[in-house]
Amino acid sequence: MNKFTEDDLKKELETKEYEYGFYTDIEADKFPVGLSEEVVIAISKKKNEPDWMTLWRLEAFKVWKEMKEPDWANVNYEKPDFQGISYYSAPVQKKQLDSLDQVDPELLKTFEKLGISIDEQKRLSNVAVDIVIDSVSVATTFKKTLNEKGIIFMPISEAIQEHPELVKKYLGTIVPTTDNFYAALNSAVFSDGSFCYIPKGVTCPMELSTYFRINEGGTGQFERTLVIADEGSFVSYLEGCTAPARDENQLHAAVVELIALDDAEIKYSTVQNWFPGDAEGKGGVYNFVTKRGLCEKNAKISWTQVETGSAVTWKYPSCILKGDNSVGEFYSIAVTNNFQQADTGTKMIHLGKNTKSTIISKGVSAGHSQNSYRGLVQIGPRATNARNFSQCDSLLMGDLCGAHTFPYIEVKNKTAQIEHEATTSKIGEDQLFYCNQRGINTEKAIALIVNGFSKEVLNKLPMEFAVEAQKLLEISLEGSVG
């Protein structure tokens, strides 16, 4: 019998191409490369945006021009050339579609390869999908069901037209245009994204979800997501990403803003599987994301993320616990292999009384990758009885990778109770041996152990995602035997 050895595994991993590495040939409506005021205005015009929106973008662009690209993160990469990117690309077909038949068959094929059969999803899972291909959404389902409840779930470009009062009131309040380099850039040039509003007291009957892909080569993707949960409402929002393999580095600078008003709850889950670059570290997506949520009284925001993709990840989903008794949660698994670099974590800013936050962060590094946790827990002077529990565990496979933790804890109130724990270790040889002995091969055993290691986080994912995430973990770690 042929034995499947470690070397075989290694070879397989090295040669294993990125599964979703295909490129759909759709005629795209594309801007010339470069960024200037004219481009910002043109993007705004293209979207038929009102004047206040154009001005807002220009303001952001002005701020961005003054800003420097940050370099404090523990990642090394070639800085993107911001004048070498085309800032807008949309599939030519822009007419609103009522049914799937009207969609370009090429596009539908893409979805199939990704494993997202819209029909399947429509029928089997109770998920409303707002598919975003290269920034413009082309298919929205379950709109009617949502409409009945008064839930608004639509591309943000449409929301700007149809619900300007909501967008105007909340856009940029959590992540101001001046927040950071990438947020400013996003504010200036964002092409589309999702907008979601849950009215007072409504529990969203289904998981809302968006799939992103970067399609056209050389186009940056600048998504803008705004989720507003009005008093007493609940929403669970999923975001999943896969991108085709391309050689040049692609930039992804998204901004996500969550607003949970009194007694509301938002659960935001992400599975991120952008193209991580090949075994030599060539190519891959730069993922520079700003995600932040605001909790009013008794509100709760929960971030769950599974990060397996991107060459460089720079992402800190944060919670501002402004209202009394509000709760922030952050569950994360970041898996890096080959030459991937991830600098990710969270910020929990406690401002209100009796605020609580939980941080569970699991990092798995293999190959030549570097995985960092960077977090901030801040207790303001008026945040009495604040409570935080943080746990960051790292698992190392192979002796060429690195795991780092940079937790910042700043406490200005004596009643605060903070616990922070971090551990770093490798997969135990005895655990592997135990599995081998019982006929489980090393590769499966590693997948098993990693899944066990990440269980606390995987458990927080909605059902639909948990399976996919588990598969992703296995794919990303294939062959990286410690």
Next chain:
Amino acid sequence: MELKEKLVASFLAFENKGGLDLDSKTHATRLQAIQNFEKRGFPTKKDEEWKYTSLKSILKKDLGLFPSTDTSIGFKDIKEYILNDIESYTLIFIDGVFNSFLSSTTHDDCDVCVLSSALTRPKYKMIVDNYFNTIAKDNNSLTELNTAFTKEGAFINIPKNTIVQKPIQILNFSTGKESEVMLQPRNLVVVGENSHVQIIERHQNLSKNTTLTNSVTEIFVHKRAIVDFYKIQDDTKDSSMIDSTFVSQKQQSVASVHTYSFGGKMTRNNLEFYHEGEHITSNLNGISILHDKQHVDNHTLVNHKYPNCESHELYKGIYDDKSTGVFNGKVLVQQAAQKTNAFQQNNTILISDGATINAKPQLEIFADDVKCSHGCTIGQLDESALFYMQSRGIPKKEAKALLLFAFGNDVVEKIKIPQLKTRITKLIAKNLGVNLGFEL
């Protein structure tokens, strides 16, 4: 004139008048150091390493660089600061000048003397050339500044296979003859193979005037040697201190540095361990008890470069009133350092609403077969424990003190000199404002 300009300008005068050998290697080192300092200047809050500590208010003062000495200081003035119920070697510096009358040095089995003579005497040339400023170089700008102005400090050289029977006490006093002074003591400690030494260091201001001490200590620990270094920081409320201690360890050595911070207006401790061999153990212990507007910043680094080494770090803090504590513990495990065990623990109690703690326990790990962990907690006294004691007739203040005392006891337990343990216990009791009625 800004302090930086003043320092740079007075460098030449310092070198010329100090009777320093201008042909030696140390001259070149000093010259390089002052250039580095001039280039980099004092750290500001924009530096990541100084994010939580500002030197601004201290550097604004018109600090005298070459204080004149008060020669009238006698034993009675400094008695209470010396641990005198045990026999010891003592090195006493008053305003940066060695006082041979009050000190007790030796050259018998080992050298316990002063750096100024080591720098000039041919006998020690090799040691100085070999060790001086080798681990401290290219570090922060304040260390460079100290290197440039190196003149006086303790020089301890323990040869192979020597167990130093008596602890060594290094005491730096400032008399405040001038209103505001800056002192820059520099210590060099070399411990040979299989040797053992215990060192106690203390800085004390005898007046109510402002002082800024920028102290640097380099400790070299050779194979299988054991070094215990105790730092007592219980200075007056007008004294600020920047202490940088660098430890280089060879294989199978054990080095422990204990830092007790109770006093001072602003204290910054940079403590760095560098491993140069296998099977090394490094211990870092610290306790800070602060009041009023005091500020203590503990920055530690353990750099694991070789396999099979261990490091244990335990820092506790009790912060009252408007005091601020900073803890930044960095553990670096390089790729070659497999089988490393690195543990770090940082516990803090905030007693009052105005107190602040900024903690950043930082692990950077490049090796896979390691066990590394850090824990960090911030909390208050257990209300039910307090109530239990009160219900049994222990007044609230004493009950609180007892609990806090127990909290800090893990660190105190690690002291290996009984007399010193008693002294530290008393200092803790004093700082908690109670008479515990017992001694440990």
